[in-house]
Amino acid sequence: MNDITGWLIAIVIISLYFAILLFLKKRDLFERYNLSFYGPLLMWKTKKGKEFIRKIAKPKKFWNGFAMIGIVISFIAMFFMLWLLVENLSLLQHVPKKELQNLPGINMVIALPVINPILPVGYTIVGLAIAIVVHEFSHGIQCVLGKIKIKNLGIIAFIVPIGAFVEPDEDELKNADSKRRMKVFAAGPTMNLFVSFLCVIMVSFVLFPSVQPSDGAVVFYVIEDSPAHEIGMKSWQVITEIDGREIKDYNDFYSVMHNTTAGENISISYHSLDGKYYTKYVVLADKYNFTNESKDAGIGFLGVGITDVLERDLELFKNPFEESPKDFLIRYYGAPFMGFFVGYSPLKEPFTSYYKIEGVFSFLPSEVFWSIVNTFYWIFWLNFAVGLFNVLPIIPFDGGYILQDGVKEGIKRLTRKITEERREKIVKVIMTAISIMTLFLVLAPLILKYLAMLLFS
Known part of the structure; x- marks a missing residue:
């Protein structure tokens, strides 16, 4: 699918979405079901679920420990993402100018199936739903532990549900100390990364030990x-x-x-x-x-070239932690991109037909086994994406607020004699600069792509 086709499909889907919303609005269904319309976003709020969060939050020592570890993990993930973005930008300097127009387009950045061609519809809906729910409930648990009032729970949709939220009392959150706030903000992305880790364990150490290569030499190309x-x-x-x-x-x-x-x-x-x-x-x-x-x-x-890529990818999926973090991202997390750009993906038909299912899961039909693998893989993929994206130091992402509180505490210790108002201004300037810089690093590949398309097409 080229960029123009992708955009046309997106325009048709978005137009239908708005038409349905206008129809619901005219029928007065918004007020009846506590729906709100904010620009392109549909928001549903409810009071239900608050008691459920309080029950989950009862093992206080566990959740407090989880949140403290989460702050550390969030900072590590944040700096890893910044390094990765800088590394990516430096690599783009070596790409021929005309080739820049072949970089992934904006549709590859949007985590919505159909619009983003690498995302399978069914697996994406399941993965996104889990990622959003665990993210927001983790925020809610830390609000309960930090004695910060939860006003509402809800869902945000744009064509499909794209977010859930736990709405804390803004004044109570603002007046809480930095440690409590950082726990609240770090809990969401940390839980996403934790869920993604569990799914890697499930895929690589529970399911993939039953996968063996078939006999034969695989043809990569024919001369x-x-x-x-x-x-x-x-x-x-x-x-x-x-x-x-x-x-x-x-x-x-x-x-x-x-x-x-x-x-x-x-x-x-x-x-x-x-x-x-x-x-x-x-x-x-x-x-x-x-x-x-x-x-x-x-x-x-x-006159054929033979490849062992299917065996090598099998070894990768069986032993993901033997790779460097960068290689893990490129090959394990990047498998769907390889499938889209190269036409080969180790988790999709017909390539899964190369493998034999033996051992514990040999009783399962091949289609069922690979559906289970793909379900866990996409839950991993989307939780990993949501977790890493949210730790970026951009206000209003979780990472932005975590870093803001960290900077605030650091400045407070270094400059005890200046006024609180002056300190707030310094923090605001620092965070604005970091947010703009990070946003530029995120958008740079897209900017370069579309500039190249204008100049060389």
Whole structure:
């Protein structure tokens, strides 16, 4: 889907959304069901649920400890995100100017299915709902512990529910000490990151141990006018046998092919990931004709590139914490982006067909097993996104308020002699500067993309 198609779909969906809201408004259904319309957002408020939050908050020592750890985690995640944004911007300096227009567009930033093409509708709704509920309930729990009144609970929607909220009494929150406020703000993103961690455990250490690679060498590409091209071989087909010799993996393929000769007539058995099987005969070319390297003269050449990416991704999903944080983000969290831009994703059909389900979960049909995997993966993905995005030091995000209280406490200790009013002004200037800088880092790739489109399209 190109940017123009994405925008057209978005415009149609948003237009329908507003038409439905206007219809409901004219029928006086807003007042009846405590609905409010704030610009493009639909808000529903209720008093129900406050008692439930009070019950959850009863193990006070646990939640107090969770919140204190949460403050530390929030600061670590905040500085990690800032480093990542700076690193990303520095990498963009090396991208050719014309290539900048191929960067992800704004539709890839919006966490709404259909508008964002990488987000599967069903899994996204489940993942977002869980992310929003645990985030806001965590804020509510800390309000109860901090003796800050909860006025309302509610849901915010834009086409689909995009947020839930616990509305504290603003005056009580403002008058609370910095420690209590930081606990309230840190609780939400920390809970999101905690849920995402639990889902990684579920995916990688409970479900994926039952996943094993199938035998065969996976074709990554087919060279034009090669023997493989002539018999109709395609990318992502799996070679299982060459001239009666079993091919179990990447290494077997190259070992067998190295012992063939140019002009040799061989049989080759292979299958597509969708389950179609083939056995064909092919006359091998001379490898030298394709590589121009003297050492390849006389060696048989089929004309395919073999990849072990499916095995490597399987190892990644089984051992996610062996990667550096950056590689974890690129490969584990970034798997859906790879699926969109490269056309390959280890969690989607037909690529999941390459794997065998053995062990504890072998009794499950393949479709059911991969649905469970994807459910937990997308709960991880969306909680991780919500958690990291919310710790960004931008007012009014949680991270902005956490840093604001941290800066305020630091200035109070360093400058005891200045007035409270003067201190507030200094904090405001610092936070405004940090918020603008962070917002620029977030938006920079989009700005560069659309500038490149204007200049080079």
